[in-house]
Amino acid sequence: MSQQQPHARSNRRPLSRALGPRAAALAGALVALPLVTACGGGDDATPAAAGRTSTPSRSAAPAAGVVAPAKVEVIAGLTGCKVKIRTEADELREGVCHTKKGDYLITTFPEEKLKETWLESASVYGGKYLVGMRWVVSAKPEMLEPLRAKLGGTVRELRGIGPSTSAS
Template sequence: MSQQQPHARSNRRPLSRAHRLRAAALIVLPLVTACGGGDHDKPAAGGRTAKPSGSAAPAAGVVAPAKAEVIAALTGCKVKIRTEADELREGVCHTKKGDYLITTFPEERLKETWLESAGVYGGRYLVGMRWVVSAKPEMLEPLRAKLGGTVRELKGIGPSANAS
């Protein structure tokens, strides 16, 4: 009689409905947007992406890699991973100045898909190569000084807060 092998993902917690929807969006959005034709995301000469204006690397000239634990350590925090999926890892950092989320992706295209999905909600995010930090707007610049990356403003949908 053969023994059944344990499932490879047995150490992962089941995803909540919201996380399953987010994962589904990561799968569906590339299919929906695949017909869009721009070359705006192609790397510049030398295989590096062009640096948007207003972005700055930290003083050490290093940009954080796409590993939540390393990003957290660079900001002086010990991250608590709350989502582990094939498409992303998400961890939370609790600090005296405020809490923030670190989301990392195995591929750059998955990060861009996540940002497109988050665009519905709007807000500002610190974005690097295969990672995104979600924090209060006043925390983003200090975090950028430590991690590098670019602060990106996502417009959101629906009525404006200034509408009468």
């Protein structure tokens, strides 16, 4: 399966003009779906939370007090990754980070309401996301807390539709 390379564009066309606002949000969710659901589990020898006895607050800021801005390249830099931009539209920008611990997708939005629309569309698929002001990180659930420690934000679980597939 070959990967398509992103095209450099001098004039960006709004995704909503081509597809409509709901379809644009759905398209954004569909872009994230393969990354979130198809990531294989890579076992790390030393988990990031090893030795901790207390559970950190899910919405606490990182220890350094840094809160990531809504720019894909800056967020990627804070996580130690060189990002590859794969979607660039007026409504959102997405970049993928490939690391030894796993791949993750960084999506940024020019307005908070566009992020909320994207999350509403993604809720159809369920899953956990790291959510900040005008940005979302999609990754394997075990990667979210270490990323939250670097970026801040809140780990948000989206319900999804249909029967639950998780075993208790």
